[in-house]
Amino acid sequence: MLQARFVPVAIDQACQRRQQDAEGEFYRKIAGQGPRNNFQSTTQGLYVATAGGRLLLFNNNRDPAKVQRLLKETLARFEEDTAANSRAIAIKRGKVDARYNVTPPAGGLVVRVRAKILGGYEPTTDRWQAVFQNALSRDNLWISAAEHQALLRGVVASSLQQRIARFHLVDNTRGEPPMWKAKEIRELKMKIEGHRILGQATLRTASGDRSYQADLFGVIEKKAGRIVRLDMVARGEFQGEGPYTRNAPKGKFPLAISFSLADGKEAADRIPPQGSRGWLPGYLR
Amino acid sequence: MKQRERGCCIFGGALAIFMLVSPWLSAAELKEADFLVLHSQLQPPRNEPWRTIPWKITLIDAQRIAIEEKKPIFIWAMDGHPLGCT
Numbered sequence: 001m002l003q004a005r006f007v008p009v010a011i012d013q014a015c016q017r018r019q020q021d022a023e024g025e026f027y028r029k030i031a032g033q034g035p036r037n038n039f040q041s042t043t044q045g046l047y048v049a050t051a052g053g054r055l056l057l058f059n060n061n062r063d064p065a066k067v068q069r070l071l072k073e074t075l076a077r078f079e080e081d082t083a084a085n086s087r088a089i090a091i092k093r094g095k096v097d098a099r100y101n102v103t104p105p106a107g108g109l110v111v112r113v114r115a116k117i118l119g120g121y122e123p124t125t126d127r128w129q130a131v132f133q134n135a136l137s138r139d140n141l142w143i144s145a146a147e148h149q150a151l152l153r154g155v156v157a158s159s160l161q162q163r164i165a166r167f168h169l170v171d172n173t174r175g176e177p178p179m180w181k182a183k184e185i186r187e188l189k190m191k192i193e194g195h196r197i198l199g200q201a202t203l204r205t206a207s208g209d210r211s212y213q214a215d216l217f218g219v220i221e222k223k224a225g226r227i228v229r230l231d232m233v234a235r236g237e238f239q240g241e242g243p244y245t246r247n248a249p250k251g252k253f254p255l256a257i258s259f260s261l262a263d264g265k266e267a268a269d270r271i272p273p274q275g276s277r278g279w280l281p282g283y284l285r
Numbered sequence: 286m287k288q289r290e291r292g293c294c295i296f297g298g299a300l301a302i303f304m305l306v307s308p309w310l311s312a313a314e315l316k317e318a319d320f321l322v323l324h325s326q327l328q329p330p331r332n333e334p335w336r337t338i339p340w341k342i343t344l345i346d347a348q349r350i351a352i353e354e355k356k357p358i359f360i361w362a363m364d365g366h367p368l369g370c371t
Contacts, residue, residue: 002338006359009347010340012369013362026344030360047360051351071359078357090349114327136329138369176365196317217316233323244364258327267340268368 001068005075006048010267013043014277015100022094023101026053034058048074051088062128102272102280107145110262110269111230113168114138117238120253132247135173140273141259144284151220151227156190156197159285164190164259165201167275167283169212171238171245171255178210178242179275195219197232210240212255232259340368 002008016027017039028039033055036043046067048057057074061067104110115137124130143151143160150157165185170177180203190199199216218232238255241248262269276283329336341347344360351358361367 002359005356007347007351007354007356008338008340008359008361009344010342010361010363010367011344012364012366014364016344016362023343023345026348027360027362031362042364044362044364047358047362049358049360051348051358056357074357086355088348088352090352091345093345114329116327136327138329140369172365198316215316217320219320231324233320233327235319235323256323256327258324260324260328266336267342268366270342271366271369274365274369 001071001075006071012271012277017043018278019097019100021097021101022091024097026091029053030055048078050078053088099278102276104142105144105284108148109143109227109230110264111141111143112138112260112262112266112269113141113257114260115171115173115255115257117171117173117249118235118254118256120249120251122249129247132174137172138268139168139172139275140262140269140271141168142273142276142284148227151192151230152222152225154192156192156199161188161190161199163275163283165203167273168259169201169203169214169234169257171212171241171248172274173245174241174247175244176242176274177245190216192220195221197230199234201234201236205240210242211252212236212238214255214257218259227261230259230261233257234259342368 011027013027013031016024017031018024019027030047030049030053031037031039031043034043034045034047035058036045045058045060047055048071049055056078057070059067059070116135117133121133124133141164147157147160150160162182162185165188166180166182170179184203184205185201186204187200187202190197197216197218197220200214201216202211202213204211214234214236216232216234219229220227221229234257236255237252239252272280273283341350344358347358350356
């Protein structure tokens with residue numbers, strides 16, 4: 001139904017509800033008609049709207065059968081009002097809010113990052129808990145042109161090491177994770193030997209309530225002046241959770257994180273890194 | 286220095302150097318097999334239905350297509366990107 005009867009769009013509403021441009025204005029026009037219309041806090045949910053911006057449905061239910069029924073009912077209402085639906089005019093993009101319209105660095109690389117908890121959860125019969133326990137998360141790592149050139153020379157630049165550690169050695173399998181502060185990097189070393197990437201990382205908060213100690217191993221290949229393969233895994237013991245990643249396993253648990261060069265074929269390849277939201281220069285420095 | 290002492294010195298030096306670098310060599314030898322298995326395990330299944338949905342990532346693009354195709358817009362709005370980390 002989503003493929004054939006709707007135009008589906010996926011957004012991080014933390015951006016759109018703040019954006020000061022045509023994109024943000026259109027989103028707030030739609031969301032403002034729903035129950036979550038205070039843009040100082042989350043507007044998370046499922047929305048159906050006409051191209052003219054009239055809200056037809058808001059729902060935040062995760063039951064697939066209920067959502068499917070609601071979508072069918074909404075389609076019926078949409079198709080009753082074809083005259084109104086045909087009056088919409090395409091919105092011009094105009095000047096965009098630079099904080100939330102970012103692209104990967106020219107000459108750099110985009111790397112898919114996926115995390116998974118390998119064990120430690122208590123067994124559950126709750127289907128929703130099981131979803132979180134088996135989740136494979138997804139983020140993107142952006143590598144600058146200078147760091148790309150360093151990789152070609154066989155060096156993992158310090159800035160890249162820091163970015164990997166602070167923004168991507170995280171447990172984001174249950175929600176938005178807390179990132180690491182620079183001073184929470186206790187040990188970090190990565191190097192390239194031949195075609196192998198080797199590394200070790202220890203991250204820990206001052207209180208010790210959250211930590212990750214991991215080994216890194218990967219393979220890197222270059223061709224015609226470009227990195228054509230960058231596959232790497234971090235594996236180690238994680239401890240702790242964040243405000244939006246509650247219900248982590250108790251104590252220390254095995255967390256693995258994979259890195260793979262993106263080929264641009266997935267829609268998610270175009271998503272900016274979570275750690276760059278509203279702050280790309282800080283993420284890339 | 287007598288030949289046996291020189292030989293012992295050379296052997297001892299080589300052993301010392303080996304012990305200094307061996308953590309890295311050990312990490313490489315221990316990790317490569319794990320890396321190959323883990324990396325393949327940490328890839329999403331290819332046949333998940335939601336991956337076949339042609340998601341747009343901007344409302345402006347979705348609105349233009351909705352006009353062209355006379356369809357309503359379905360917005361999946363989350364904290365964090367739905368196609369990303371959460």
